[in-house]
Amino acid sequence: MYETLRQHIEKTVSLSEEEFAFVQGHFSIKKYKKHQFIIQEGELVNYSYFILSGLTKLVHNDASGKSHIVSFAMEDWWESDFYAYLTQTRATLSLECIEDTEVLCISLANYRKLCADLQKVEAFFLEKAHFGNIAAQRRILSLLTSNAKERYAQLLKQYPTLVQRVPKSLLAAYLGVSRETLSRFAR
Amino acid sequence: MYETLRQHIEKTVSLSEEEFAFVQGHFSIKKYKKHQFIIQEGELVNYSYFILSGLTKLVHNDASGKSHIVSFAMEDWWESDFYAYLTQTRATLSLECIEDTEVLCISLANYRKLCADLQKVEAFFLEKAHFGNIAAQRRILSLLTSNAKERYAQLLKQYPTLVQRVPKSLLAAYLGVSRETLSRFAR
DNA sequence: CGCGCGATTGAGTAATTTCAAATCTAGTGG
DNA sequence: CCACTAGATTTGAAATTACTCAATCGCGCG
Numbered sequence A, B: 001m002y003e004t005l006r007q008h009i010e011k012t013v014s015l016s017e018e019e020f021a022f023v024q025g026h027f028s029i030k031k032y033k034k035h036q037f038i039i040q041e042g043e044l045v046n047y048s049y050f051i052l053s054g055l056t057k058l059v060h061n062d063a064s065g066k067s068h069i070v071s072f073a074m075e076d077w078w079e080s081d082f083y084a085y086l087t088q089t090r091a092t093l094s095l096e097c098i099e100d101t102e103v104l105c106i107s108l109a110n111y112r113k114l115c116a117d118l119q120k121v122e123a124f125f126l127e128k129a130h131f132g133n134i135a136a137q138r139r140i141l142s143l144l145t146s147n148a149k150e151r152y153a154q155l156l157k158q159y160p161t162l163v164q165r166v167p168k169s170l171l172a173a174y175l176g177v178s179r180e181t182l183s184r185f186a187r
Numbered sequence C: 001c002g003c004g005c006g007a008t009t010g011a012g013t014a015a016t017t018t019c020a021a022a023t024c025t026a027g028t029g030g
Numbered sequence D: 001c002c003a004c005t006a007g008a009t010t011t012g013a014a015a016t017t018a019c020t021c022a023a024t025c026g027c028g029c030g
Helices: A002-010 A017-024 A082-087 A108-117 A119-145 A148-158 A160-165 A168-175 A179-185 B002-010 B017-024 B082-087 B108-117 B119-145 B148-158 B160-165 B168-175 B179-185
Strands: A028-032 A037-039 A047-053 A055-061 A067-074 A094-097 A101-107 B028-032 B037-039 B047-053 B055-061 B067-074 B094-097 B101-107
Touching: A002 A017, A002 A047, A047 A067, A047 A082, A055 A168, A055 B119, A067 A160, A067 A168, A067 B119, A082 B119, A101 A108, A108 A119, A108 B119, A119 A148, A119 B055, A119 B067, A119 B082, A119 B108, A119 B119, A148 A160, A148 A168, A148 A179, A168 A179, B002 B017, B002 B047, B017 B108, B047 B067, B047 B082, B055 B168, B067 B160, B067 B168, B101 B108, B108 B119, B119 B148, B148 B160, B148 B168, B148 B179, B168 B179
Parallel strands: none
Antiparallel strands: A028 A101, A037 A094, A047 A101, A055 A067, A055 A094, B028 B101, B037 B094, B047 B101, B055 B067, B055 B094
């Protein structure tokens, strides 16, 4: 379990045994079943999550009752309602399991401590954050430049395994299209 | 000029005189006129930019010749084609001045050195990156949940000063709407 | 005065949504 | 193994939203 985290971090920075033991001490493990909520809208967000196995969706429910998917997260991804987490306010997003999911949790206090005490880890998170931004920018561009059909094609190309694992109705909520429209050109 | 940067950084972390002098040494100043390109698509991206004054747009030109605006940046914002910058590849975006613009530039080498040598600054950039991600996520949600009219209203509410300074045609390219459509419900 | 650029308006067209109904599928209990 | 049900997907048709193309307007500046 923790070995997964180690390999993930060591793709960016290398850690000695002692260093990784120190890192590990800041996390705890939790397991969730399919359909369970990891983060519930309206509640405080105590953790940021590293996904060991499984698949989740980060969801926003709008006023008219529709759900929109901010992001999917699977193995080796970090996820949370980061605004609520970092500012210690109530979640406006919910994080729900699409499959049984196993995560490593880190509290904000531990996150701060870990970054302060071990600069390599801070550098690692900075790198992650940079590329997270780049990915978000790509998604924005996709929404700006492409119609529904093209966006679906791009998603297929970029995350082929994800598309396999997620029902089409959820892909539609991620792409910003109605299920019906997606259905009309998927396959 | 550098005082602006100092105040900006000190909103997040405090720096001694010596520390800030050290930070400052990693930047240089450049000035651009309205309509000039800071980053040109297809070229290498040598710098990340902190905007002292002025206003810029980060633009993607699609195959059919249309321009889409990834982001505007004004005073106190950081901007670049971060993918090209961080990976030292050619720009797929261009950064253009909407007004005369004064920037502080930092090369990737200097950025790495600065972060490595002064952890407070790395912490600062990590914080910036986190909130940049959150802002991008908000934009994605706006595109997913709202139609053109609502998105325009949200933009007005969130960045009223920006809307004043930018021609409507550019706002349209940012919102992902045609100029004509924007014109039909702006005011 | 007249040019040029940005903004507006109109009309027809294309893309997407909505609502409703039909179909398919996987999992459950008998 | 089969029948049944709930959920997911597909299909159809009408309504809506936004786009495109073209023409016009308005205004600042040389």
